[in-house]
Amino acid sequence: MIKEEKIKSLYEDGLADFSNFFDNDLLKELVFEKDNLFKEYPYGQDDNLNKKSKADFVRPGSYMIWDVIEKKPIFSKILENKYVTNLAKRVLGDNYTVASFYIRKTPKIDSKLNPHIDYQGGLSFSILLDNINLNNGETFFYKKSHKLPPPPFTNFDNPSYKTTSITGKIGDTFFWFPDCWHGRNPNSCDKDTTILMCHLGNSNHPSADSTGRKVNYSKKEKKHNSKNRKKYLDLIFRKFGKSSNNFFKHFIYCLLYFKIKKFSELAIRQQTVFTRNKYGESEIDNFSIKKYLKATNFYKVIVISLKTSIKKIIGTKLTRILKKKSN
Ligand SMILES: O=C(O)CCC(=O)C(=O)O
Numbered sequence: 001m002i003k004e005e006k007i008k009s010l011y012e013d014g015l016a017d018f019s020n021f022f023d024n025d026l027l028k029e030l031v032f033e034k035d036n037l038f039k040e041y042p043y044g045q046d047d048n049l050n051k052k053s054k055a056d057f058v059r060p061g062s063y064m065i066w067d068v069i070e071k072k073p074i075f076s077k078i079l080e081n082k083y084v085t086n087l088a089k090r091v092l093g094d095n096y097t098v099a100s101f102y103i104r105k106t107p108k109i110d111s112k113l114n115p116h117i118d119y120q121g122g123l124s125f126s127i128l129l130d131n132i133n134l135n136n137g138e139t140f141f142y143k144k145s146h147k148l149p150p151p152p153f154t155n156f157d158n159p160s161y162k163t164t165s166i167t168g169k170i171g172d173t174f175f176w177f178p179d180c181w182h183g184r185n186p187n188s189c190d191k192d193t194t195i196l197m198c199h200l201g202n203s204n205h206p207s208a209d210s211t212g213r214k215v216n217y218s219k220k221e222k223k224h225n226s227k228n229r230k231k232y233l234d235l236i237f238r239k240f241g242k243s244s245n246n247f248f249k250h251f252i253y254c255l256l257y258f259k260i261k262k263f264s265e266l267a268i269r270q271q272t273v274f275t276r277n278k279y280g281e282s283e284i285d286n287f288s289i290k291k292y293l294k295a296t297n298f299y300k301v302i303v304i305s306l307k308t309s310i311k312k313i314i315g316t317k318l319t320r321i322l323k324k325k326s327n
Pocket residue numbers: 062104113118137138139182183184
């Protein structure tokens with residue numbers, strides 16, 4: 001059984017260390033197959049699942065193998081694990097979606113992956129497939145940051161923000177919210193380090209991984225009733241729920257999800273995309289507009305927003321010109 005305190009800390013911090021709940025034989029097999037996969041694919045796969053032959057990166061600092069379950073079915077045991085399914089149901093409801101499931105290896109590298117958020121209202125977990133120490137290419141998190149603006153709009157490198165690295169032993173499992181700030185530290189040792197990562201969403205979350213590939217790892221028991229849905233909620237959350245690079249959209253999302261209770265209750269009840277269940281205690285589910293705005297660097301908001309708008313305008317103009325030329 002998962003301890004209630006752990007779930008509470010996940011909601012409070014956006015990250016929780018669940019230690020190792022897998023049995024040793026399974027872990028041995030997983031590590032054995034992970035090693036085999038990287039023997040076969042030393043530089044991982046590109047986004048078309050083709051074997052990479054060069055040491056360059058498709059994604060900074062990572063060699064990814066996307067289709068681990070198809071290649072080594074033993075990996076599906078992770079998704080069948082009771083702790084995983086129970087926690088996913090608790091946070092995302094029945095018929096939750098497994099959007100992506102892959103392993104990534106980080107070789108020796110002196111650059112870090114800057115803090116960012118992925119998308120709102122989801123749940124992710126990472127399992128260490130090597131023993132990983134500090135500065136071994138491990139993911140790091142900023143606890144409680146899931147209620148703050150995305151890192152590009154803040155002073156995230158201010159020393160008052162402390163990071164927590166997910167280090168530990170093979171099998172150690174960390175659940176986290178993909179809207180909690182996270183990044184990856186450099187790997188200063190000669191040994192590559194590998195973790196398994198999985199991203200989940202509720203029943204209306206798209207089943208496509210970061211390569212754009214449709215995946216079918218979810219065991220959904222029943223089709224979702226689409227008759228009584230409030231379509232406007234789907235539209236709104238689809239628009240605002242994936243706003244890692246847009247301050248205004250992110251702020252509106254937070255207001256809708258955290259502050260307007262009636263609205264978010266309705267959205268959660270129909271498992272609107274990018275919404276997860278609340279913990280259920282106002283002390284844990286609270287959101288402070290004051291803290292959010294205090295963490296905001298408005299200069300960055302203006303600069304980034306202007307740059308994005310200019311890019312958009314140039315982009316549409318350019319496509320119009322190109323279209324005219326081709327006609
Ligand atoms: O590789 C990691 O440790 C984190 C990667 C990540 O956050 C991402 O790809 O969005």
